[in-house]
Amino acid sequence: MFLPATPEEVHALGWEAVDVILVTGDAYIDAPSVGVAVIGRVLSDAGYRVGVIAQPDLSGDDIARLGEPALFWGVTGGCVDSMVSNYTATGKKRKSDDLTPGGVNNRRPDRAVIAYANLIRRHFKQTRPIVLGGIEASLRRISHYDCWSDSVRRSVLCDAKADFLVFGMGERTVVKLAHALKNNLPTADIRGLCYMSREKPDTCVELPAHEAVAQDKELFATMYAEFYKQSRTPRGKRLCQLQDTRYLVINPPPQPLSTEELDHVYGLAYQRSVHPTDKAAGEVRAIETTQFSIVTHRGCFGECSFCAITVHEGPIIMSRSEASILREARQMRDHPDFKGTIYNVGGATANMYGAGCGRKKTGGVCAGRQCLWPEICDNLVVDHHRQRRLLEKIGKLAGVRHVFVQSGIRHDLVLHDAGGGQRYLEALLTRHISGQMKIAPEHSEPHVLRLMGKPGADVWTRFVREFNTTKKRLSKRVFFTCYFIAAFPGCTLADMRRLGAIVKKTLAFTPEQVQIFTPAPSTPATAMYHTEKDQNGNPVFVEKDPAKKEAQKRVLTEAAKEVPPVRPTDRRPSGPKKTRPRKGPANRPGSTRGR
Numbered sequence: 001m002f003l004p005a006t007p008e009e010v011h012a013l014g015w016e017a018v019d020v021i022l023v024t025g026d027a028y029i030d031a032p033s034v035g036v037a038v039i040g041r042v043l044s045d046a047g048y049r050v051g052v053i054a055q056p057d058l059s060g061d062d063i064a065r066l067g068e069p070a071l072f073w074g075v076t077g078g079c080v081d082s083m084v085s086n087y088t089a090t091g092k093k094r095k096s097d098d099l100t101p102g103g104v105n106n107r108r109p110d111r112a113v114i115a116y117a118n119l120i121r122r123h124f125k126q127t128r129p130i131v132l133g134g135i136e137a138s139l140r141r142i143s144h145y146d147c148w149s150d151s152v153r154r155s156v157l158c159d160a161k162a163d164f165l166v167f168g169m170g171e172r173t174v175v176k177l178a179h180a181l182k183n184n185l186p187t188a189d190i191r192g193l194c195y196m197s198r199e200k201p202d203t204c205v206e207l208p209a210h211e212a213v214a215q216d217k218e219l220f221a222t223m224y225a226e227f228y229k230q231s232r233t234p235r236g237k238r239l240c241q242l243q244d245t246r247y248l249v250i251n252p253p254p255q256p257l258s259t260e261e262l263d264h265v266y267g268l269a270y271q272r273s274v275h276p277t278d279k280a281a282g283e284v285r286a287i288e289t290t291q292f293s294i295v296t297h298r299g300c301f302g303e304c305s306f307c308a309i310t311v312h313e314g315p316i317i318m319s320r321s322e323a324s325i326l327r328e329a330r331q332m333r334d335h336p337d338f339k340g341t342i343y344n345v346g347g348a349t350a351n352m353y354g355a356g357c358g359r360k361k362t363g364g365v366c367a368g369r370q371c372l373w374p375e376i377c378d379n380l381v382v383d384h385h386r387q388r389r390l391l392e393k394i395g396k397l398a399g400v401r402h403v404f405v406q407s408g409i410r411h412d413l414v415l416h417d418a419g420g421g422q423r424y425l426e427a428l429l430t431r432h433i434s435g436q437m438k439i440a441p442e443h444s445e446p447h448v449l450r451l452m453g454k455p456g457a458d459v460w461t462r463f464v465r466e467f468n469t470t471k472k473r474l475s476k477r478v479f480f481t482c483y484f485i486a487a488f489p490g491c492t493l494a495d496m497r498r499l500g501a502i503v504k505k506t507l508a509f510t511p512e513q514v515q516i517f518t519p520a521p522s523t524p525a526t527a528m529y530h531t532e533k534d535q536n537g538n539p540v541f542v543e544k545d546p547a548k549k550e551a552q553k554r555v556l557t558e559a560a561k562e563v564p565p566v567r568p569t570d571r572r573p574s575g576p577k578k579t580r581p582r583k584g585p586a587n588r589p590g591s592t593r594g595r
Contacts, residue, residue, distance in 0.1 A: 002030050002275050003040045005052045007065060018051040019043075020178065021069045023120070024134075025078035025085075025112040026099040028054035028275040031290045032266050032328075035134055036076055041268040042171045048178055054278055055100065055107040056119065063119050069128050071181050073120055074174070075162070076134030077112035079286075081520060083148050086110055089487075089516035090546040091148070101274075102282025110148075113137050117160035129163035129181065132156060133174070138167040138312045139521040141194050141250060142227050143210045143241060145220070145530035147519040152214040152530075155241075155248050157194055165194035168254050169298060169313055171265055192254030196246045201238060204249065205230065209242035217531040224527040225535070232303075232310050233365035256299065256318045263324035266295060272335055289406070292332055293344035296320055296390070300348040301356070301371035301380075302410060304442075305453045306485065306517065306525040309348050315365060317347075317356045322390055326397070333399040340400060343434075345391060346407030351414065351424065354386040372412065373453045382417045384424035391432050403431070408438045408483075411463035412455045425466065429476050439463065440483040443491065444499040451490045451534055452525070461506050481513050486552035487543045488517045489528040496555040503556060514556045516549045 004010045005028055010018060020043055024036040031037055040050045048071070056062040078085065078099060085108055086094055097105035109115035113132050120130055140156035157165045164187070166173045173192035180187045187193065188201075200206065205226060207213075213220040223241070230236035231253060239250040257265065272291050274284045297319040300309045309315075325345075332338050347353065357379045359366065371380050395403045405428060414421040428437060441460035443449050449456060460482075471478050484503075486496055503511060519526040528534055532542045543549055 001269070002028070002271055003037075003044060003050050003052050004066070005054065005275050005277055007067075010051060010066060013049075015049050017049070017067055018069050019048040019071045019182075020050045020074055021053060021066055022050065022074040022076070023053045023056060023063070023116045024076050025055060025082055025108045025116070025136075027101050027278040027281075027284045027286075028052050029099075029278075029284065029287060029290060030271040030273060030275065031287075032268075032270050033290045033293060033295055034079060036074075036078075037270060038265060038268075039074065039133065039170060039174055041270065042175060042265060043178060045264075045268055046175045046178065052275070054275065056116065058109060058115060058119055061123060063116075064123050068124050071178055072129040072131050072163075073127070074131050074133055075113050075116045075120070075137075075160075076132070077136035078108065078134065081136045081139060082108055082110060082112035083146075084518060084520060087148060089518040090549055098285040100282075101278045101284050103285055111156075111159075113140075113156055113162075114160045117162050121161065130160070131164045131166060131174070131177065132160060132162045133166040133170050135308065135312055137165050139308055139523075141165055141167050142207075142239075142248070142522060143213050143220075143223065143243070144521040145519065145526055146521060147526070147529070152210075152220060154210055154243050155194070157196065157248065158243050163195070166192055167194060167250075167312070168192050169257070170254070171257065172261075173254050188249075189251065191252050194248065194250045196243075197240075197249050198246055200240055200247050201249055204238040204240040207239055207241040210244070210248075211242075217533075221527060221531045221533060221537070224522075224524075227522075228311070228524060229367070232315055234314070234316070235364065253314065256314060256316050259319060259321050262298070262318060262320045266320060266328060267324060272332070273337070289343060292335075292338060292342050293406075294325055294328055294342060294394075295347060296325055296345055296350075296353045296387070297347040300352060302349060302352075303370045303373070303453055305451060305528070306488070306520070306523055308520055308523055311522050313348070315371070317352050317354075319354050322393070325390060326393060329394045329397055329400065333397070338399075341402040341404070342394065342400060343404055344406040345394065345403060345432075346405050348407070349410050350405045350407035351384060351387060351409050353390070355380065355382055355413075357381060370453065372410070372455070374450075376412065376416050382413050384414070384417050384420035388420065388424050388427045391427065395431060402434070404434045405432045406434070406438070408440055411439045411441075412459050415459065415463055415466070422466075422470075425470055426474065429467075429471050429474055429478050433478055435478060437467070437478070437480040438483070439480055442483065442485050443488065443495075444502045445491070445495045448488055448491045448495055451528060451540065452485075452488065457502060461502070464506055479509075482507065482511050483513045483515070484511055484556055486514055486516050486556070487549035489525060489532075489542050490534075490540050491543065491552065492541060493548065493552055493555070496552045500555045511556050514553050516553050 043050045051066040146153045207223045208219045241248045299317045301315040444457035519529045
């Protein structure tokens with residue numbers, strides 16, 4: 001049974017009203033990889049009556065269809081930031097939307113959490129608290145650079161005039177908030193919660209005021225460095241920042257869910273389908289990749305500078321138990337739409353399942369270095385046997401014909417694992433990729449890769465050779481696809497030409513997965529894009545001309561003769577002498593799904 005989305009469904013349950021109404025910018029897909037579904041199920045499991053309003057019409061009274069909640073409104077832009085969903089990296093309006101019925105991008109407003117909060121206030125003047133959540137709210141919880149307006153915007157909590165903001169993976173936070181609101185208890189100390197206060201908290205790290213960072217890029221860089229430092233670890237401190245006349249308070253990040261808690265969350269009664277109301281409105285293409293996929297873990301310790309995962313989910317890997325994952329796979333077999341194929345078993349990065357180090361098991365994150373950059377840490381336990389055995393067990397279940405891994409693979413981890421990397425690669429090529437493996441080299445030039453927090457080109461070219469040798473030995477007709485980024489901070493047209501030469505020499509195909517860098521809010525790369533300085537304060541060339549960004553992309557996607565010649569102004573400017581990079585931030589901009 002779905003959570004109710006219509007008055008008829010509410011009445012059928014015998015409810016006179018609901019406790020919580022969740023408003024989302026996506027179609028209502030009740031699957032464990034969709035944030036609004038997870039939050040709804042978790043609240044329902046805790047005893048609260050929850051309703052869902054998907055993509056409400058801004059021009060009518062659709063937002064009032066379920067009445068007013070007894071406790072709070074939960075508002076999310078959906079699985080992806082609404083501005084990323086609606087616009088390309090060069091500012092063109094996207095025509096399609098896989099998370100909208102019918103596939104036409106005509107139902108998700110720009111800055112959706114603000115639009116929906118305003119919609120609620122318009123229909124319910126003095127209403128229950130409005131609580132923002134999901135990836136859009138999480139990444140915009142602090143003063144942030146917004147490339148679509150080319151300005152530093154306030155916290156979305158201020159712009160939406162909401163009461164609370166839940167950031168990160170919010171299951172535990174939202175249940176505690178619901179309990180506090182129901183019982184009239186204090187909310188000020190709930191981890192993973194933001195709120196506005198007229199007084200500065202007694203204990204907090206005060207960041208430079210919004211008005212100052214909006215005008216001064218140096219202060220913005222200082223603010224962001226402290227924000228990132230405190231956000232990437234559960235041991236982070238409470239932050240506060242003056243925004244207009246009040247203080248934005250950002251409580252410490254939530255503790256990651258334990259294996260037992262994750263097992264419980266992913267074992268709830270998801271329907272693995274689109275709600276009938278949305279299904280009747282047209283095909284929702286996203287169901288193809290979410291319906292029969294299994295999330296094995298959360299987090300990513302890659303910390304690529306352009307990826308939102310560290311700021312949202314965190315760099316600590318928390319894995320589900322094998323028993324829980326196998327139980328979910330067995331349950332899939334009973335679904336009427338199941339045809340024998342599990343399309344993905346993984347997380348943000350598939351082969352991080354079960355990986356980590358003793359420090360992270362206690363919630364610690366090294367302050368002075370990352371797990372994979374500039375080299376893989378000796379304390380990191382990388383063992384591909386666990387995921388390989390898991391995939392093998394799922395594949396042996398009666399009724400399961402295919403088990404695929406469509407999440408990205410960290411190729412450097414495969415090469416690093418001398419004991420199990422080769423056998424893992426063989427298992428993938430033999431049984432667990434549906435024709436293509438995804439890897440993300442991103443670039444070839446050392447200075448660009450350093451800013452990305454990615455390994456050198458020698459690593460991915462070695463992996464390509466290993467892949468080709470292995471598939472030839474196994475006589476498998478399988479391929480891989482490579483993701484590359486154009487117009488990243490530090491990257492010039494000349495750099496893209498050098499990348500193109502290496503691609504032509506190494507790959508036997510023209511890359512199609514080339515994207516222009518999108519400055520998603522609150523990532524380290526976006527801070528570099530805005531300030532035009534790296535994390536050590538050194539000047540960085542940043543291409544901001546849309547036409548020249550497109551030219552960088554065309555180096556890889558079209559014939560070289562169609563690309564304008566390199567002019568002196570396109571070359572990377574000389575800068576200070578290179579220093580060994582500080583081991584701090586790194587993953588991929590598409591990895592923005594979350595609560």
